[in-house]
Amino acid sequence: MKVLAIGHPRSGVRWEHIYPYVGEQARHVWEQYETDQVREFYLRADHQPGVVLVLECDDVTEAERLVAAIPMSKSDLLDFEVSPLRPYLGFRELFRDPT
Secondary structure, eight states: OEEEEEEEEOTTOOHHHHGGGHHHHHHHHHHHHHTTSEEEEEEOSSSOSOEEEEEEOSSHHHHHHHHHTSHHHHTTOEEEEEEEOOOOOOHHHHTOOOO
């Protein structure tokens, strides 16, 4: 199952709090990427702080465990919103030949 995980800094967290964890965070996400748990990793393009992960998990509980193990989560710097994804299956109905 694909899961979208959007991480936001907790209230009051500033760059100087996050900076010491950047290397450890990147290493951790890379390790998860190499095991196919993290399929995609993004930073926000609107200059707001935060990260976006696309995860491959058995279920939402596993995704929640994965993001809880991320160093900045463990250090109470980031909160994650975790949402399961499914493919859109309506194309067949939309483009069905009406005859």
